[in-house]
Amino acid sequence: SVLAATRKQMNSELPLIADRHFKALSRILDREEPEYRF
Numbered sequence: 001s002v003l004a005a006t007r008k009q010m011n012s013e014l015p016l017i018a019d020r021h022f023k024a025l026s027r028i029l030d031r032e033e034p035e036y037r038f
Helices: 002-032
Strands: none
Touching: none
């Protein structure tokens, strides 16, 4: 079913999506608030 296929796809892709999201947040912080690392 579409629901099962979507659930399987989300479960397999979620770690990749999360990794991309947090790397993007890190780049934004590095650019806009570089002192946050100290």
